[in-house]
Amino acid sequence: MKVCVYCASSSKVDTKYFEATKKLAKELARQDITIVYGGGSYGLMGCLADTALENGGKVIGILPRFMEKVEWGHKNLTELILVKDMHERKKLLIQDVDAVVALPGGCGTLEELSEVITLKRLGKFTKPIVILNTDNFYYHLRMLLEKMIAERFMRKEHGEIWQFVDNPEEVIPAIENAPHWDADAINFAAV
Incomplete structure (x- = not known):
C-alpha cells in the first residue's frame, strides 16, 4: 500500500503537530505502508x-529541482524523485x-x-482523502x-469525497472504510 501525505515544512509549529505526525509515521511504517510526500527535510515533512x-518504513520524496538547489531535500529517503516544477510534483x-x-x-x-x-469530484482521482484535524486545526475548512454543500456550490454526495479524523490512530481505519468513489463521479460533478 502507498499513501501520499501532505504536510508542512515549517519547523516553528507547535509540538502537538510534530507528535501527531510521529504517531502517524510510526503507524504507517508498522503497517508496511509506503509514504509518498513532498521530499522536504524540515518541519512536519522532515519529522x-x-x-x-527510523521505524523501518519506506519513504518516497517528490521534490522540484529548484528546492534541491537550496538544499530543502531530504538526503536519506528510500527514494527521492526530482521533478521540473510544482505541477509535476503534485501530479x-x-x-x-x-x-x-x-x-x-x-x-x-x-x-x-x-x-x-x-x-476526486471530477472522478479523476478516486482514492480516499483523509484530513487529520489535529487539535481542530481544520475546523474552518470543514465548516467551509x-x-x-449547504449553499449548493457542491452536491450533498460530495461530502463523501473526504473524511476528517481527529487522531493519527484513526487515519488507517478511515482509509479502509472510506466510501467507494469512481470515475462516474464526473456525471454528478455539476450541481
Missing part, C-alpha cells in the same frame, strides 16, 4: 520521513497511491488538498466545505 525511516504525489492524507500545513498543503478534492 514524517525521519520517524517512518506524481498522487500517481498510483492508495490514499491521500492531509496533515496540518500552510498554503502549499491547502493548495494540494484543494486540487485533489477537485480531482459544509457551507459549500
Whole structure:
C-alpha cells in the first residue's frame, strides 16, 4: 500500500503537530505502508520521513529541482524523485497511491488538498482523502466545505469525497472504510 501525505515544512509549529505526525509515521511504517510526500527535510515533512525511516518504513520524496538547489531535500529517503516544477510534483504525489492524507500545513498543503478534492469530484482521482484535524486545526475548512454543500456550490454526495479524523490512530481505519468513489463521479460533478 502507498499513501501520499501532505504536510508542512515549517519547523516553528507547535509540538502537538510534530507528535501527531510521529504517531502517524510510526503507524504507517508498522503497517508496511509506503509514504509518498513532498521530499522536504524540515518541519512536519522532515519529522514524517525521519520517524517512518527510523521505524523501518519506506519513504518516497517528490521534490522540484529548484528546492534541491537550496538544499530543502531530504538526503536519506528510500527514494527521492526530482521533478521540473510544482505541477509535476503534485501530479506524481498522487500517481498510483492508495490514499491521500492531509496533515496540518500552510498554503502549499491547502493548495494540494484543494486540487485533489477537485480531482476526486471530477472522478479523476478516486482514492480516499483523509484530513487529520489535529487539535481542530481544520475546523474552518470543514465548516467551509459544509457551507459549500449547504449553499449548493457542491452536491450533498460530495461530502463523501473526504473524511476528517481527529487522531493519527484513526487515519488507517478511515482509509479502509472510506466510501467507494469512481470515475462516474464526473456525471454528478455539476450541481
